Each structure stands twice: as structure tokens, then as C-alpha cells.
Amino acid sequence: MSSTSTRVTGGVEDRATYALSNGSDHATDRLVALDHFLDPVTTSVLDRLRVQPGDRCLEIGPGSGSIAWDLAGRVGPTGEVVAVDLDPSRLTPAGNLHIYRHDIRDGLPVGGPYNVIHARLVLVHLPERRQVLRMLADALAPGGWLVIGDFGDTTMPVYTSPSASDTDLYTRVVQGVQRVLEGHGVDMAWADDTHAAMRDAGLRNVDVVEHAESWTGGSTGIRMHQANTRQTQDELLQHGITAADLDRFRELMEHPDFAARSYRFVCTRGQRPPL
Ligand SMILES: C[S@@+](CC[C@H](N)C(=O)[O-])C[C@H]1O[C@@H](n2cnc3c(N)ncnc32)[C@H](O)[C@@H]1O
Structure with missing residues (x-):
């Protein structure tokens, strides 16, 4: 069975809108960078x-689908993976992988x-993250695991840079992207709260x-900055970043003398107590 639920938000217009839609031309670069950076940790x-084999898994926001496919391989033909995304257009349903176009804030499809x-x-990304986490915890089988990974930092140290002004520019632009994302509901402090939220659930x-x-500069990971600045460009220009800043930032992200720390990825797991 392959499935697509077309229900999206049910008329909840005041919800935060996701800022980094998979439908954008720039999403491919971001999703490739994410898989390269994070799949080894997640797997x-x-x-x-x-x-x-035979387990049931739920993948929320699969993006490219790399982890949904990984799970589908682990559970085999007797198991199933339900993948739920606002925009699942980058996944093709097959075999034991069932795909739903659905907003997880509306419950489980x-x-x-x-x-x-x-x-x-x-x-x-979701202001309703605590309610969503509780819903996910309640959907676990006894002994089942919830795994939540998020970026958890607002500081992005620069290791090497062609000049001090380039270092300042990098910091301003990355902080500008964070401010834009915060305007869409992102909370970078959440990753370090996930442990306590799982215990509370x-x-x-x-x-x-x-x-x-x-x-x-020029590496796969740093292309995430390229993709995110292109996708949020209109809003960045309203946050004090200029077109000239963005031109230099893009050169810097390809410059071999530039290196900075990646986002800090925090992956938290918790288990529903076995019966
Ligand atoms: C930053 S991407 C991460 C993709 C993938 N999980 C990864 O780590 O590579 C966030 C994903 O979550 C999806 N998403 C965002 N808000 C959602 C929501 N409310 N319900 C379901 N999916 C959502 C997006 O469409 C996108 O595919």
C-alpha cells in the first residue's frame, strides 16, 4: 500500500510557516548537505x-528520505515505515515505505x-514542539524508542578566515539567518531541552x-549556508544584510582559507518503558 494524505493544516492560518520549503530550487543543496553531515550520526x-525485521517506524519530516529508506531496509518487507512531511515530493512510495503529505501538528495520519x-x-521549527513530542511519545509501543535530532546552538565559531572583516560578515549573516528562522518559529535552545521534555513525557x-x-569553504557541509541564505534572501535583506554582503558571503563559502564550526547537532533518544 502507498498512501498520500492531502490534508494540510485545516485552516489554521496563524501557525508559523516553515521557512525552508522542499519545493524551493535551493532545497536540494541543503538536503544533500544535511544527509552528508548527519546520516552517519543518525544511523x-x-x-x-x-x-x-517486522518493526513499525514513523519518520517525521523525511526531507530527501535517506533515513526513511534506511529504516525501511532495517524493518524489511514484514515491517513498515510511515513517512509524514508537509512536502514529501522528494520521496517515492515503495514496498514497505508509505508516504503522507501531512502537517504533524494535526496529529498522526x-x-x-x-x-x-x-x-x-x-x-x-515548530512552536508546538512540546505537544508534538508528547503525542509522539504516546504513539510508541512499550519498549519503543523516540529519536529527535535538532541543531542546538547560536554560536558558530570561525576557525580561519581571509580577513577579520570576513569573519564579522560571516557572523552577521549566520545570525541574520537565525533571526529570520526565529521569526518562523525556530527555537535553537530547544535541542538542549529535549532530554527533559522526553523525561516529562x-x-x-x-x-x-x-x-x-x-x-x-567549498565543502559539502558549508553549502547548507549557501542554500539557506538563498532561500531566506528576501527576509535577510529586511534584517540589515545587504546584497553586497550576500555576494561576499557566497564567495567566502567557497574560499579555501575559510573554515568554521558546523552547527552543533544534538540527537536525543528516549524509550517508552517496556510492559
Ligand atoms: C530541515 S528539513 C529536514 C529533513 C530531514 N529530516 C533531514 O534531517 O535531512 C525539515 C523537514 O520537515 C518537514 N516539515 C516541516 N514542518 C513540518 C510539519 N509541521 N509537519 C510535517 N513535516 C514538516 C519539511 O518539509 C522538511 O522535509
Whole structure:
């Protein structure tokens, strides 16, 4: 069975709108960079969960679908993966992978229980993140795991730069992107609150893995900055960043003498107590 729910938000116009739509031409660069940066971390966390053939999994906001496909391979033909995204156009349903176009704030398109629920870089965008987390925790089977990964920092140290003014420019632009995203509901403090939120939702064996790395000009990871500044360009220009700033920023992101720390990725897992 392959499925597409066309229900989107049910007329809730005052909700925060997602700023980085998958429908944009720039989304491909961002999703490639995300998979390159984060899939090794996420899959190593999933390895520790001992996902079994026949398990049911829920993937929230799959983006390119790399983790949805990974889970589909782990659970095999006797299991299933339900993938839910506002815009799932980059995934093709097949076999045990079922895809729903759906806003997770409207509830689950397919009820639980699930053995594994995963959401990467989704809850950070949603002001309703605590209610969503509680809903996801309630949809776990006894012994099932919730895995939530988000970026958790507002500081992005520069390691090397062609000049002091380039360092300042980088900091201003990256902070400008963060301000734009905050205007759409993003909370970068949330990642460090996820552990406590999982405990409050009744989960146990909660633990956290963090990952950060250096991004050098021209590398795959740093293209995330290129994609995000292009996709938020109109709003950045209203936040004191000029077109000339953006031109130099884009040169800098390709410059071999520039290197900065990546976003700090915080991946938290928690388990519903077994019966
Ligand atoms: C930053 S991307 C991350 C994609 C993927 N999880 C990854 O880490 O590479 C966020 C994804 O969540 C989806 N998304 C955002 N808000 C959503 C919502 N309210 N309900 C369902 N999906 C949502 C977006 O369409 C996008 O695919």
C-alpha cells in the first residue's frame, strides 16, 4: 500500500510557516548537505536501538528520505515505515515505505503503536514542539524508542578566515539567518531541552549524542549556508544584510582559507518503558 494524505493544516492560518520549503530550487543543496553531515550520526544512533525485521517506524519530516529508506531496509518487507512531511515530493512510495503529505501538528495520519519514531530538524521549527513530542511519545509501543535530532546552538565559531572583516560578515549573516528562522518559529535552545521534555513525557533511558565538525569553504557541509541564505534572501535583506554582503558571503563559502564550526547537532533518544 502507498498512501498520500492531502490534508494540510485545516485552516489554521496563524501557525508559523516553515521557512525552508522542499519545493524551493535551493532545497536540494541543503538536503544533500544535511544527509552528508548527519546520516552517519543518525544511523549510528539507530544501530543502538536494535531495530528488528517486522518493526513499525514513523519518520517525521523525511526531507530527501535517506533515513526513511534506511529504516525501511532495517524493518524489511514484514515491517513498515510511515513517512509524514508537509512536502514529501522528494520521496517515492515503495514496498514497505508509505508516504503522507501531512502537517504533524494535526496529529498522526496513521496511528501507532510504533517501535521507532524519528524526527530530525523538524521539532526545532515548530512552536508546538512540546505537544508534538508528547503525542509522539504516546504513539510508541512499550519498549519503543523516540529519536529527535535538532541543531542546538547560536554560536558558530570561525576557525580561519581571509580577513577579520570576513569573519564579522560571516557572523552577521549566520545570525541574520537565525533571526529570520526565529521569526518562523525556530527555537535553537530547544535541542538542549529535549532530554527533559522526553523525561516529562514519561520516557526513560534518555540519552544524548552530539556532533559538530569543521566546515571549510567549498565543502559539502558549508553549502547548507549557501542554500539557506538563498532561500531566506528576501527576509535577510529586511534584517540589515545587504546584497553586497550576500555576494561576499557566497564567495567566502567557497574560499579555501575559510573554515568554521558546523552547527552543533544534538540527537536525543528516549524509550517508552517496556510492559
Ligand atoms: C530541515 S528539513 C529536514 C529533513 C530531514 N529530516 C533531514 O534531517 O535531512 C525539515 C523537514 O520537515 C518537514 N516539515 C516541516 N514542518 C513540518 C510539519 N509541521 N509537519 C510535517 N513535516 C514538516 C519539511 O518539509 C522538511 O522535509
